[in-house]
Amino acid sequence: NAGVTQTPKFRVLKTGQSMTLLCAQDMNHEYMYWYRQDPGMGLRLIHYSVGEGTTAKGEVPDGYNVSRLKKQNFLLGLESAAPSQTSVYFCASSNWGFTDTQYFGPGTRLTVL
């Protein structure tokens, strides 16, 4: 039982490049989330999903897209990376909602030059 895994762990991009971050959970959770954590800003919700095939915008969705084609996977895409997207990205999942225990992945450290 791996919990929540994130791929990759580290990535360096040049401005304008694109990439996809993959999140996978093996707990059969309905809800999945993408957060970013920046110094002095705490955790901010980018997008979330309440079930397979659904996505919804969070607090800071601009510049990101997501897909939840399979229940266990939640993909975060950056179509044209910007230096402002340099951050640590965390994926999380929970069984039935925001106040249910959220299980987090180890994070992806992304640097955009």
Add this chain to the structure above:
Amino acid sequence: DQQVKQNSPSLSVQEGRISILNCDYTNSMFDYFLWYKKYPAEGPTFLISISSIKDKNEDGRFTVFLNKSAKHLSLHIVPSQPGDSAVYFCAVYPLNAGNNRKLIWGLGTSLAVNP
């Protein structure tokens, strides 16, 4: 404008003593409160929660107190252990926010428990 404030960025306590971490919130609509802790290079892990119908919740060495009139909650760790050294995040949730549901996170307090 921060809706959830953890005014102490860091806290240092001696092993065996009590650690008290504080969190203030601005909106009385918030009615569910959670604490997560985070070790370096790991994601946050859930610690303890409390709903607004209670004023105290205990789980082993961890107790959360909620003072609704003051819009304040605190996490007590007794006794503190070196393994408790981590960043602690307070998160709040408005249960009746309709489509605007999301957890709102504080900036965290870094706790160091010294042997």
